[in-house]
Amino acid sequence: MQPFATLADIERLERTPLAQAAPHRSPYALIRAAAQRFPGREAFTFLPDAALDTPPVRTTYAVLLGQMHRAANLFRALGVGPDDAVALLAPNTPEAHAVLWGAQLAGRVCPINYLLQPEHIAALLKAANARVLVALGPNSELAVWPVAEQVVRHHEVPLLQLCVGPGDGPQAVPVLQELLATQPDVLTFEPDLNPDRVVALFHTGGTTGAPKLAQHTQGNEAHTAWFAHAYYDVDEHAVEINGFPLFHVAGAFVYGLALLAVGARQVLPTLSGMRNAGFVQRYWRFCEREGVTHLACVPTVLASVMGVPVDANIASVRAAYTGGSPLPSELAQRFEAATGIPVRNILGMTECAGLVSIEPLRGPRTPGSAGLRLPYTEVHAVPWRDAEAKLEERCAAGETGVLVLRGPHVSPGYTDAARNAGLFEQGWIVSGDLGHLDDAGRIHITGRAKDVIIRGSHNIDPGLVEDAFLAHPDVALCAVVAEPDAYAGEVPVAFVTLKPGATLGADALLAAVAPQVYERPAVPKRVVLLEALPMTAIGKVFKPELRLRAIEIKLTECLREWAPGVAARVQALEQGGRQTAVITVAGPPDGALRERLQQGLAAMAVQTELRFE
Known part of the structure; x- marks a missing residue:
């Protein structure tokens, strides 16, 4: 497949039948094909710590494929069937990848954010029909294990520890690596590679109600992964830093499976990823040492590494890709000026396996643009009237509407079908993003019809945070909105009115409510006390x-x-x-x-x- 530069390149490819342009319609088929072509090539370079003199752990494609087979065999032996899930509470490591892709062969995988409250994680395990929980074992860098221990008290399920060192976990809990070693490195069953089979459940925050589990089919995931490389302009010689967690579609697909699909290499920076301050301080020196060609970012990562002096030869770095939250044009310009590395933007959603559009590296960076749609998909701006998207109409080029999309990457919906209304409509995803398409087919986002807050690519449901405040006896009204933040892109801030006679201060109120908020990242940065909240004519809080x-x-x-x-x-x-x-x-x-x-x-x-x- 030739790299893309314009919409005409995509349309030219679309004259070829999809089955011919994308012959591998499952993540397993993509990784297996890469392993057959490049068995000895590195898939992962895992950095145990942020010291430049610590030897990395290198995993070849042949080893990765064997570990995926072992994981699939193990989960089948543990009773995981097509409608059962393996829950994963672990950072981005080679072993976690074996679980992620192996579980999809045995049944389904459900990667979960380990920053959620234990009882919330337990509820997700129940909703996913999880038969096994794999969690990162005890270590000095990332405290996932205490969370896992609390989770299984709320929802009893077999627990396996993914160890990061010999003998560092409780002996009573089985060790994943030891169990994998007992399994053959070839599949003991015939996998079902039907592109329409649901193989993954990714939790996502909505604008109302509890977080949802979005279903992914094999075809959904393979579609985004296979076509991404033509925008990134990568092949098997590419080397990317992927510091994103696997519970997020960016780590798993946008920057993960997309590289695995072509036999490229990913550098995985320690258990805490880009949160490791020592790694960030040596970022450019690691780029030089590993011959990095592509940087996987969100805008806050761009800002962080731009603050690190370029103390290495980074001539190998060809591009920095960023998504997850709006890309300020000024930040992109300053990063390019400071480093000489081109920046390109990405638009994605959990509900379409991570990708809607990408700015091609071989095309220009256009301020405000999120790039071009994926091949064999449709993206349109349609009018928004009477609180609904008019799917049968189309906005003109440059005219603002709500963005809708459909194609082989679109999820079949949430596990709770009652939650599909308003987002999954007549085969389309109604994104809730306001924007337009320009004359060149580039997608521009200008706002959000939804209230979701995106904190460092993490979706936060303001309604759930507001519920926590409204449960406090002194609170009359609460509205949670996004506040801009240089590190996280957006953080929640709560505007509150108190009941008559209440004298509680803002800081005291935040301290009282914070433990009740459904997840730590959703805790507001500040509370602002007001005499009254702005209201619409019909009595709704006017959040704009x-x-x-x-x-x-x-x-x-x-x-x-x-x-x-x-x-x-x-x-x-x-x-x-x-x-x-x-x-x-x-x-x-x-x-x-x-x-x-x-x-x-x-x-x-x-x-x-x-x-x-």
Whole structure:
């Protein structure tokens, strides 16, 4: 397959039947084909720690395929059938990949965020019909094991420990690697590779109610993985840093299976991934040592590594891909100027195996664009009227509507079909993203019809956070919205009105409610107490006004830090359907001050306008 640069390249490929353009319609078939072509090539380079002199653990494609077979055999022996799941609480390691792909051969896999509360994880295990739980064993870097021990108290299920060192876990709990060693490295059963078979359940936050389990078929996952490489312009010689967790579609598919599908290599940076500060400080030196060609990022990772001096030869690095949250154009420009590495943007959803569109490396980076749709898929902007997407209509080029998509990557829906309404409609996904397509077919996101908050690629349901506050006896009303954040892209902030006579302070209220919030990342960054919340004419909280106020509060706070003693005011506005912060600095233009402020503002996922008066 030739690399893509324009929509015409994609349309040219689409003249070939899908079965011919994508002959492997399951993750297993993709990995098996790569292992047959490149058995001795490295699939993974795992860094045990952030020290440059620590030898990495290198896993070849032949070894990966054998471990997948062993895992599939083991799970079948443990009673996992086609409708059963193996739950996975583990970071991105070679052994976890064997579980992820092997479980899909035996039945289904359900990777779960280990930052969730134990009782919440237990509820997901029950909803997934999990027959086995594989969890990272005790270690000094990532405390997953204590969570796993609490989970099985809430929902009894066989527990296996994925060890990171010899003899470091409880002897009473079976060790995954030891059990794998007892299994043959060839499959003992005939796998069902039907592209329509559901093989994975990924949990995702919704705008209302409890988090959902999105079903993935083999065909869904294979479709996104196989076609991604033509946008990334990678082949078997590519080397990528993948610091994303496997419970997120970015780690598993966008930056994971997409590289495995072509026989490329992934560098997995320690158990804590990009949260390992030591690794981030040596990021460029690891790039040089491993001959890295592609960087897997979100905007906050771009901002983090841009703050690290380039103290190595990084001529091998060809591109940085970023998704998960809006990419500020200023941040992309500054990263490219500082490193010489081109930045390209990605749009994805859990409900379509991670990918909607990608900016091709061989095409230009277009500010505000999320790139071109995947082959054999459709993406349109359609009118939004009467609280629904008008699927039979199409917006003109440049005209804003709600984005809808369909194709072989679209999930068959949630495990609870009652939750499909509003998102899965007539074969389409109604994304909830507001945007448009330009004349070149590029997709632009300008806002979200939904209220979901994206914190470092993690979807947070504000309704569940609001429920935790409303359960407090002093709280009358609560609305949770996104506040821009230089590290996480967005963080939740709670606007609260208290009941008459209540005198509780904002910090005390946050301290009281935080333990009741359904997951740690969803705990608000701050609580703002108001006399009244803004309301619509029919009595609903008007969240757009609160989002603007959250921007003003955050940027005012940042300005005091970036430019102490400088008089400035922030006004957040809605302009053309997009939030814009107008920052007015008192005094004549000051080049050095402008540069300092623009550098800080570049990492904020909000459009800004800087004025001197």
